[in-house]
Amino acid sequence: MIHVRKIAHAVYETPDLARLIAYHSEVLGLTLVEQDKDAAYLASTLEHHSVVLRRGAEARCVRIGFQIAPDDDLGEFERQVQGHGIKTERKRDADPTIAEMVSFADPKGTVMEVFKRGEFAGQRFQTRGIVPHKLGHVAFHVADVKGITRFYCDVLGFRESDWMADYFSFLRCGPDHHTINLINTGKTRLHHTAFELRDWAHLQTACDYLSLNGYPLIWGPGRHGIGHNLFAYHRNPDGLITELFAELDQMKDEALGYFEPRPWHRDRPQRPKVWAKDPSAANLWGIMPPDEMMK
Numbered sequence: 248m249i250h251v252r253k254i255a256h257a258v259y260e261t262p263d264l265a266r267l268i269a270y271h272s273e274v275l276g277l278t279l280v281e282q283d284k285d286a287a288y289l290a291s292t293l294e295h296h297s298v299v300l301r302r303g304a305e306a307r308c309v310r311i312g313f314q315i316a317p318d319d320d321l322g323e324f325e326r327q328v329q330g331h332g333i334k335t336e337r338k339r340d341a342d343p344t345i346a347e348m349v350s351f352a353d354p355k356g357t358v359m360e361v362f363k364r365g366e367f368a369g370q371r372f373q374t375r376g377i378v379p380h381k382l383g384h385v386a387f388h389v390a391d392v393k394g395i396t397r398f399y400c401d402v403l404g405f406r407e408s409d410w411m412a413d414y415f416s417f418l419r420c421g422p423d424h425h426t427i428n429l430i431n432t433g434k435t436r437l438h439h440t441a442f443e444l445r446d447w448a449h450l451q452t453a454c455d456y457l458s459l460n461g462y463p464l465i466w467g468p469g470r471h472g473i474g475h476n477l478f479a480y481h482r483n484p485d486g487l488i489t490e491l492f493a494e495l496d497q498m499k500d501e502a503l504g505y506f507e508p509r510p511w512h513r514d515r516p517q518r519p520k521v522w523a524k525d526p527s528a529a530n531l532w533g534i535m536p537p538d539e540m541m542k
């Protein structure tokens with residue numbers, strides 16, 4: 248089976264394109280690489296774009312891009328998807344630097360854009376804003392967590408990293424503990440988008456920078472139990488939640504089957520599991536998420 252290797256980009260619609268471009272470039276510190284009347288492409292490091300913003304009626308995440316390996320066959324991947332009875336579309340030059348992609352919808356309607364990275368861009372080290380390493384993961388409210396988790400595993404080749412009870416799944420497609428997470432709330436929309444920072448010091452600077460720019464935290468800083476990442480959450484100007492994180496668990500060797508050991512782990516070794524619905528799964532440091540996090 249061909250499985251996707253990493254998250255490449257996320258595409259958002261926004262009623263106020265200029266305001267969201269300003270947030271992503273000036274506050275988050277991504278590089279505005281390309282812009283036209285209806286869309287903007289923002290990059291972090293190697294890729295031409297990690298975030299695409301498009302004019303739309305409401306603020307929402309509409310598409311997610313995933314890369315397969317250079318030696319993988321895109322046609323074979325497409326047949327693999329079709330083998331699950333899923334309708335696919337082949338697009339040429341749909342986005343800059345992506346010559347060919349296979350697109351199809353996941354069960355909740357988010358469009359998957361799967362491609363081989365042929366061209367790298369390469370951004371300079373930005374000197375303003377938070378400047379994350381990369382887009383880390385995208386989390387969604389869903390109505391059928393079991394079915395959609397199965398879709399990501401069976402169709403795209405994700406693995407289950409952890410579950411919180413039976414309602415919150417954390418799925419990996421590479422070494423990072425999660426790239427997609429799905430919480431069963433009966434709704435169908437974005438929960439949050441997460442960007443990776445260097446370390447705790449970077450997170451501290453980011454929190455101060457957010458505060459100076461009028462973006463108060465809504466939860467954190469803390470350390471999640473599941474994934475063990477340091478976290479701090481705020482809302483972007485469209486009201487969508489952004490997480491900044493560091494020190495996320497890594498499964499460096501799938502054959503070993505456990506996450507890289509860390510002193511803050513409770514399990515030795517720390518293997519994928521079902522966590523009880525316990526405060527420590529949410530925040531090892533003890534402060535529980537406010538209701539705001541579920542709005």
Ligand SMILES: [Fe+2]
Nearest residue numbers: 384386441490
């Ligand atoms: Fe997260």
